[in-house]
Amino acid sequence: MDTSRIPRPPVVVRDADAHTLLTVYLQDHHAGxxxxxxxAKRCAKSNPQEPLGGxxxxxxxxxxxxxxxxxxxxxxxxxxxxxVKSPMALVAERVGRVKLNGQLVGYSPLSRLVELEAxxxxxxxxxxxxxxxxxxxxxxxxxxxxxxxRVARTQKQREELEEHRADAARIAFSSLGAxxxxx
Numbered sequence: 001m002d003t004s005r006i007p008r009p010p011v012v013v014r015d016a017d018a019h020t021l022l023t024v025y026l027q028d029h030h031a032g033x034x035x036x037x038x039x040a041k042r043c044a045k046s047n048p049q050e051p052l053g054g055x056x057x058x059x060x061x062x063x064x065x066x067x068x069x070x071x072x073x074x075x076x077x078x079x080x081x082x083x084v085k086s087p088m089a090l091v092a093e094r095v096g097r098v099k100l101n102g103q104l105v106g107y108s109p110l111s112r113l114v115e116l117e118a119x120x121x122x123x124x125x126x127x128x129x130x131x132x133x134x135x136x137x138x139x140x141x142x143x144x145x146x147x148x149x150r151v152a153r154t155q156k157q158r159e160e161l162e163e164h165r166a167d168a169a170r171i172a173f174s175s176l177g178a179x180x181x182x183x
Contacts, residue, residue, distance in 0.1 A: 019077070022077060022079070023077075025132075026074050026077070026079050027085050027086075030067070030070055030071070030081045030082070031082060031085035031088065032122060032125060033070060033122075033126070035090065035092055035122075036063060036119065036122040036126075037064060037067065038089075038093040038094075039115060040056060040060045040063055041060060042115070043112070043119065044057055044059075046107045046111065052112075052164055052167075059157065059160075066126060066153070069145050073145055076140075076141065076142040077140065096118075108172075109168065109172035110172050112168045112171070113172045116161065116165040117165060120158070120161050120162065120165055127154035127155060130147050130151045131147075133150075134148060
């Protein structure tokens with residue numbers, strides 16, 4: 001079906017000042033960090049074995065440091081965490097626990113893979129946050145927040161997390177060749 005002829009409603013652009021836009025942006029990222037830390041804690045609790053368990057414990061510490069840095073940036077700019085968005089991120093993380101994972105109850109190898117993929121998406125978003133904050137005008141970041149260091153840290157997290165995500169995928173689908181129906 002050719003959708004190029006379907007009329008689209010006009011886009012309405014409201015003029016918002018830069019501080020309002022920064023407020024929304026930082027509050028959204030803060031809420032994401034709240035949900036991401038909660039997800040990482042759940043994943044660590046479900047995967048205490050090494051090497052994944054050790055990685056996740058260190059990973060959570062890194063997420064908490066990043067959240068602390070974000071909160072410093074917010075405070076420096078007179079921005080508070082959203083009283084609605086951050087609690088809703090916790091609710092969304094808990095609702096996300098109710099998903100089909102290939103078995104009726106409990107944790108499965110697919111659960112691990114999906115959680116690590118969600119954490120990967122969160123780290124990618126965090127990486128972009130710090131790249132954006134790095135580009136803000138001088139004076140927008142507190143002196144003790146090093147955006148370059150945060151960009152480098154999230155890049156390292158991306159790489160380390162990818163190793164564990166790839167392992168989880170191999171484990172989840174390792175018997176696929178043996179169980180594939182003949183076709």
